[in-house]
Amino acid sequence: MVNTDNIRHTAWNECADLGDFGMSEAKQIIACPVCDTLYAIDDEIAAVPTNCRRCGHRLTYGERAAIAGVVGMAFASATLMLVALFVPFLELSNGGRTISTSLVHVVAGFSRGIMVPLGFAVLGFIILLPLLRFLLLIFSLGPVAFHKSALPGAAIALRIAIALKPWAMAEVFMVGVAVALVKLSDLAFTDVGVGFWILAVAVLITAYQETFMCRHTLWTELNRAQQ
Amino acid sequence: MITARSAGLVGCRSCGLVAPADQLTCARCGAPLQSRDDTSLQRVWAWWTVGLLAYIPANIYPMLLTTQVFRTKESTILEGVLDLMQHGDHLVAIIIFLASVFIPVAKFVTIAFLAATLARPHKRETHQLLRLYDIVEFIGRWSMIDVFVVAILSTLVQFGSLASINPGFAAVSFALSVIFTMLAAQSFDSRMIWDQLQDGPAR
Numbered sequence: 001m002v003n004t005d006n007i008r009h010t011a012w013n014e015c016a017d018l019g020d021f022g023m024s025e026a027k028q029i030i031a032c033p034v035c036d037t038l039y040a041i042d043d044e045i046a047a048v049p050t051n052c053r054r055c056g057h058r059l060t061y062g063e064r065a066a067i068a069g070v071v072g073m074a075f076a077s078a079t080l081m082l083v084a085l086f087v088p089f090l091e092l093s094n095g096g097r098t099i100s101t102s103l104v105h106v107v108a109g110f111s112r113g114i115m116v117p118l119g120f121a122v123l124g125f126i127i128l129l130p131l132l133r134f135l136l137l138i139f140s141l142g143p144v145a146f147h148k149s150a151l152p153g154a155a156i157a158l159r160i161a162i163a164l165k166p167w168a169m170a171e172v173f174m175v176g177v178a179v180a181l182v183k184l185s186d187l188a189f190t191d192v193g194v195g196f197w198i199l200a201v202a203v204l205i206t207a208y209q210e211t212f213m214c215r216h217t218l219w220t221e222l223n224r225a226q227q
Numbered sequence: 228m229i230t231a232r233s234a235g236l237v238g239c240r241s242c243g244l245v246a247p248a249d250q251l252t253c254a255r256c257g258a259p260l261q262s263r264d265d266t267s268l269q270r271v272w273a274w275w276t277v278g279l280l281a282y283i284p285a286n287i288y289p290m291l292l293t294t295q296v297f298r299t300k301e302s303t304i305l306e307g308v309l310d311l312m313q314h315g316d317h318l319v320a321i322i323i324f325l326a327s328v329f330i331p332v333a334k335f336v337t338i339a340f341l342a343a344t345l346a347r348p349h350k351r352e353t354h355q356l357l358r359l360y361d362i363v364e365f366i367g368r369w370s371m372i373d374v375f376v377v378a379i380l381s382t383l384v385q386f387g388s389l390a391s392i393n394p395g396f397a398a399v400s401f402a403l404s405v406i407f408t409m410l411a412a413q414s415f416d417s418r419m420i421w422d423q424l425q426d427g428p429a430r
Contacts, residue, residue: 028244029236029244029245030238030243030245031230031231031237031244032243033238033241034357034418035230035417035418035420035421036230036231036232036418036421037229037230038229038231038234038236038238038245054228054353054421055353055357055417055420056354056357059243090379090383092383092384094386094390099383101382101383105382106378106382107378107382108382115394115398115399118374118378118399119378121402121406122375122378156256156257159241159242159256159257159258162241163241166364166368166413167368167409169368169371169375172368172369172371173371173375175369176371176372176373176374176375176379177375177379179319179322179323179373179376180376180380180383182316182319183316183319183376183380184380184383184384186314187384188384188390190383215241215243216243219242219243219244219255223255
């Protein structure tokens with residue numbers, strides 16, 4: 001058992017002396033986004049997991065391969081999600097009639113009367129925003145992963161991708177599907193289709209991807225690729 | 228503990244990079260820089276209020292219109308939970324109760340508590356305040372479960388007058404309420420937790 005507490009305390013490097021601000025190439029001065037405490041972080045520290053000493057915010061994940069992982073998983077999730085849109089998502093039979101619904105149909109069902117804005121919101125939360133997020137990540141970090149220089153607008157794209165995170169709700173939707181199936185159980189025979197499982201895999205990959213999303217690493221690498 | 232502000236600097240809340248205090252946009256990620264968000268609490272209370280206003284019709288009007296054999300039954304959020312309970316689906320009833328009743332109410336109370344606490348110097352444990360803030364930010368989106376359930380049910384169950392399910396007005400106002408309270412939680416400037424800490428026990 002590694003004493004992680006120990007690692008954290010030797011790894012953080014509180015910026016006591018600010019005399020070298022802006023001078024040093026190897027050291028980067030960053031402020032904790034949550035509580036504003038200053039730290040000087042060099043490559044050695046960025047290679048191990050560190051937390052802010054005051055508020056505990058994760059400052060670095062210590063993942064060197066973060067970029068390739070993030071881009072690869074964003075690509076996988078986006079592809080799976082696009083496939084999941086058009087294959088049968090749920091199946092419902094009632095008295096001999098069987099209805100097979102794709103994810104597109106589930107969302108389109110809201111497109112009546114006053115429910116149109118709600119339909120757009122659901123469409124955005126479960127499909128458009130997650131997809132947009134993946135595409136922005138691929139656009140901003142894809143070239144960096146292949147050691148090419150970053151495309152113009154990459155910084156804005158990455159910033160939007162990070163800000164969109166709370167609004168991408170595919171995993172909340174999956175719980176909603178499970179609840180809906182239970183509610184339907186006495187009305188009709190229901191079954192999940194292949195689209196459900198594809199979306200479930202995409203959600204799991206995205207959750208795993210989040211553990212690689214070290215902002216410090218992503219921004220440092222992107223910055224390097226922009227120069 | 229030296230903060231960026233006390234060192235005459237400003238930290239970027241998007242990427243963390245530090246810049247001189249008078250710089251307006253971050254050189255690395257392009258985000259607008261602001262040492263402290265002065266209008267933060269105003270925006271929190273504004274979103275909180277519209278969120279609460281939207282939450283009232285969400286509980287009064289029906290969430291779900293269920294038509295079975297020519298009879299339409301309207302059920303509000305709470306009636307939906309009670310129906311599930313009577314039906315014996317206790318686990319699902321608890322999930323919906325937590326997502327649609329407990330979490331929204333707890334969020335309104337917690338956001339109001341945080342906004343009131345951070346408006347003036349406080350002597351509370353900073354870690355506990357931060358934990359509250361983290362929980363509120365993390366949990367808000369899960370309230371959307373019931374809206375998604377209504378969306379799925381109303382698309383799947385369309386067997387004409389024999390059996391059909393349609394979304395009620397509450398589905399719209401509840402979704403809006405969740406969105407507004409998420410914006411309220413995001414409007415907080417977490418750095419206020421430490422700024423407003425009165426000299427007291429260390430840290």
